[in-house]
Amino acid sequence: MSLTLKIIQSDETLLKIAFTGKLDAINLPNVEMKFHALINNQNSPVILDFSEVSFLASLGIRMLLTAYKDVARQGHSLKIENAPDEIKKVFLTAGLSEFLM
Amino acid sequence: MEIIGTIFCGLGLFFIGFRMISRNLRQLTGTRFKNLVRKATGTRLLSAFTGFISGVIFQSASASVFITSGFHTARLLTLRQSMIIINWANIGTSVLIFIVVLNIKLLIFYFVGIIGMVYFLQLDKTNRSQLTFLFLQGVSMLFLGILFIKNAAGPLQSLPWFREALQMSSGSVFLLFLAGTLLTVAAQSGATVSVVALTLSSVGLMDLLQTFIIVLGTGFGSAINILLFSFKLRGSGKQLSLYLGLFKTVGVITIAALLFIDYQWSPDHKPRFVSMLSANPGQQVAWLFLIMQLLPAFLLTIMQRPVTVLLQRISPPTSDEELSKAAFLSEPALQEPETALYLVGREQIRLLRILPDYLVPVSPDRNSKQVSKLDVLHECFELVDQQITQYLEKLLKNPVALSLQEQIHLAQHFSAIVKDLESNLFEFVTTINTSFETIVNLPFAINLIESLRTILDTTIECFEDLDQEGMEMVLRLTADKGDLLQRIRKDYFQKNTSLDLGVQQALFSLTLQFDRGCWLVKSVTQIRKKALTENQ
Numbered sequence: 001m002s003l004t005l006k007i008i009q010s011d012e013t014l015l016k017i018a019f020t021g022k023l024d025a026i027n028l029p030n031v032e033m034k035f036h037a038l039i040n041n042q043n044s045p046v047i048l049d050f051s052e053v054s055f056l057a058s059l060g061i062r063m064l065l066t067a068y069k070d071v072a073r074q075g076h077s078l079k080i081e082n083a084p085d086e087i088k089k090v091f092l093t094a095g096l097s098e099f100l101m
Numbered sequence: 102m103e104i105i106g107t108i109f110c111g112l113g114l115f116f117i118g119f120r121m122i123s124r125n126l127r128q129l130t131g132t133r134f135k136n137l138v139r140k141a142t143g144t145r146l147l148s149a150f151t152g153f154i155s156g157v158i159f160q161s162a163s164a165s166v167f168i169t170s171g172f173h174t175a176r177l178l179t180l181r182q183s184m185i186i187i188n189w190a191n192i193g194t195s196v197l198i199f200i201v202v203l204n205i206k207l208l209i210f211y212f213v214g215i216i217g218m219v220y221f222l223q224l225d226k227t228n229r230s231q232l233t234f235l236f237l238q239g240v241s242m243l244f245l246g247i248l249f250i251k252n253a254a255g256p257l258q259s260l261p262w263f264r265e266a267l268q269m270s271s272g273s274v275f276l277l278f279l280a281g282t283l284l285t286v287a288a289q290s291g292a293t294v295s296v297v298a299l300t301l302s303s304v305g306l307m308d309l310l311q312t313f314i315i316v317l318g319t320g321f322g323s324a325i326n327i328l329l330f331s332f333k334l335r336g337s338g339k340q341l342s343l344y345l346g347l348f349k350t351v352g353v354i355t356i357a358a359l360l361f362i363d364y365q366w367s368p369d370h371k372p373r374f375v376s377m378l379s380a381n382p383g384q385q386v387a388w389l390f391l392i393m394q395l396l397p398a399f400l401l402t403i404m405q406r407p408v409t410v411l412l413q414r415i416s417p418p419t420s421d422e423e424l425s426k427a428a429f430l431s432e433p434a435l436q437e438p439e440t441a442l443y444l445v446g447r448e449q450i451r452l453l454r455i456l457p458d459y460l461v462p463v464s465p466d467r468n469s470k471q472v473s474k475l476d477v478l479h480e481c482f483e484l485v486d487q488q489i490t491q492y493l494e495k496l497l498k499n500p501v502a503l504s505l506q507e508q509i510h511l512a513q514h515f516s517a518i519v520k521d522l523e524s525n526l527f528e529f530v531t532t533i534n535t536s537f538e539t540i541v542n543l544p545f546a547i548n549l550i551e552s553l554r555t556i557l558d559t560t561i562e563c564f565e566d567l568d569q570e571g572m573e574m575v576l577r578l579t580a581d582k583g584d585l586l587q588r589i590r591k592d593y594f595q596k597n598t599s600l601d602l603g604v605q606q607a608l609f610s611l612t613l614q615f616d617r618g619c620w621l622v623k624s625v626t627q628i629r630k631k632a633l634t635e636n637q
Binding site: 024025026055056057058059061062065069086089090092093094095096098099 | 464465466469470544548549551552554555556558559570571574577578579580582585586589615619
């Protein structure tokens with residue numbers, strides 16, 4: 001299953017992006033650059049909708065961490081919403097829930 | 102069938118012995134042992150002497166190559182030193198023809214018996230002595246293997262149909278050459294087959310020229326032997342096998358050319374150049390065999406530099422070999438302790454970089470990246486770790502300021518924890534491999550694997566970038582998770598009651614190993630952060 005990225009909202013108050021598919025080493029290269037460009041061009045809080053994400057690999061987590069740091073440098077927050085239970089457990093286990101959820 | 106079985110068994114023992122030699126020799130490589138071998142091969146003369154003695158005793162240049170390869174791959178010998186040893190090992194094998202075949206069977210039997218007594222009397226109490234005797238056990242198995250093959254070749258040669266075939270072939274140059282080649286491949290020793298040929302010649306089955314052709318065939322057979330055994334070798338180990346193949350081929354070509362010229366120019370078409378050395382036909386065969394070793398040794402020594410370049414081009418060191426060599430540690434830098442310490446830091450980070458690769462084969466992303474096998478990564482890690490440890494020990498022996506001494510101790514502490522982290526990771530992956538097909542598809546295991554990969558990658562990135570904020574984040578990521586993991590695991594077991602006991606135990610072990618892994622990452626991060634703060 002490929003990975004897609006959809007912009008739900010993009011204005012001065014909020015950037016909201018929905019991911020669909022697997023965030024793994026095969027699919028990430030297709031969206032990573034676009035994702036980072038969106039983050040860096042936007043100066044507002046970021047929400048990522050993970051309701052349609054089926055798998056999160058370490059590479060995907062690292063992409064999110066990089067985005068988190070970039071957004072934090074701008075003085076804003078990055079949060080993940082509607083993550084399936086298995087994805088939430090990955091964040092919990094990796095100690096990332098306090099940063100991303 | 103029994104003859105084929107014996108030969109097969111002999112090959113098996115040969116390879117088991119070689120593997121034991123290589124593996125235990127690496128682990129034995131401590132400074133003291135290195136100095137011992139280095140003393141033995143410190144000069145060209147000593148290298149030559151070592152090679153000569155090994156050829157005389159082992160009766161087989163191929164076996165000398167395999168032992169030398171073990172030393173070369175363990176970085177106890179350079180390529181040049183190894184080539185000198187191989188040259189003289191070949192020359193050493195010719196002594197056997199001069200003094201008629203040494204009976205190494207008895208020597209090997211006593212050797213195995215002595216090793217058995219050592220184990221019976223439990224004399225291998227220390228780790229070092231255990232490794233030493235395992236290495237010697239490997240040597241004895243390697244040569245027991247050769248004996249098995251030789252013993253099978255003996256009955257083969259006495260079979261009537263075989264002797265008839267040999268006699269029929271005695272009229273044809275090509276068939277004689279082929280006989281010498283095939284017998285050498287079977288017996289694993291050109292010297293032994295040459296002695297057999299000498300024996301047949303002495304009972305009138307062959308004339309001198311026919312015997313010479315068989316001896317030529319033994320050279321070609323030795324080249325085939327080494328190519329067959331080294332087929333699957335790669336990198337530096339293969340370089341020496343190729344060298345021996347080249348050695349044998351040059352020997353065959355030069356002697357064949359000499360014999361041909363001599364034959365053409367001789368009025369009675371009998372080889373004269375060896376008759377100038379001795380009137381005795383048996384000794385003439387021996388001299389021919391010796392010249393077949395001396396000529397290539399001489400020619401390849403003159404052309405050592407281009408030959409070395411050629412070998413390194415045909416079989417360059419593999420990426421695994423490169424991985425097991427320290428990339429930054431430099432002996433001259435030991436004179437500048439601060440620089441040396443900086444290089445140690447670089448090497449330690451490089452070593453840490455290997456660790457996430459342990460998890461690739463068990464990750465759902467396993468096909469996204471080619472990595473070496475777990476045991477290869479483990480061996481490479483241990484070799485580099487050993488080099489770092491020895492380097493730091495040498496650094497401490499130099500007179501350094503107190504503050505620098507503290508930094509060196511910190512670096513040693515860091516290395517010790519990284520080594521624990523590697524062991525833990527190795528156990529983690531080994532646990533998964535116990536029921537690979539089941540465990541790698543379980544969400545709970547995937548969770549642990551991906552989390553651990555993330556933590557390792559994030560940590561290494563922070564260390565490389567000297568990112569103190571990032572290190573703070575890592576310390577938070579690796580905060581105590583014992584209770585959390587227990588909850589997640591309990592919840593998972595309750596929802597998946599069909600898991601068998603073995604898998605449940607494996608998942609329990611994985612949880613503990615993950616928790617310990619996080620604790621070790623936290624420890625190295627704390628040390629790294631402290632070192633960074635003190636340097637500022």
